[in-house]
Amino acid sequence: MIGGKEVNPNEVNDDFGAGRRTIEWLQMANIRYDDYCGVPYAAVSQSAPGESVVMTTSDVAVAEGDVIEFSIVIGCGASDGAESAYPVQLDYSVDYGVTWRLVLKECLPFEPGCNGGAQTASIYYPAGQWRRVTIPLGTATTSA
16 A cells, blocks of 8 residues: 555446546547436546547556456447447457557457457447346466
């Protein structure tokens, strides 16, 4: 602990207004807390064309076997499969934000290293309703 705050915590919680928060965001660019798609407390993007929307946590200690779980809706009320000029990417960095990688890369069954299985990338498009996402964090995202 430094200054009463845990350094590199192993848990991140934020319900965006209802009281449960265990981490401070390092960056929240073009984000506001508001009612969205039936949820009274949500992080809602408010960007103008050409601007990025970014939420970045402070460093988090990740160990093998950890998961990330969140709820997301993009385009409240949009039909499934609708195109979006602004998808949401879930990225991670292990070098203090110098480089970023997708938490999950797309993997097709015929590609070497995919072990015959398919995996979609951690890029999220409009679905019209809230959905819960749970991703096991592999060794690539593990803290040293």
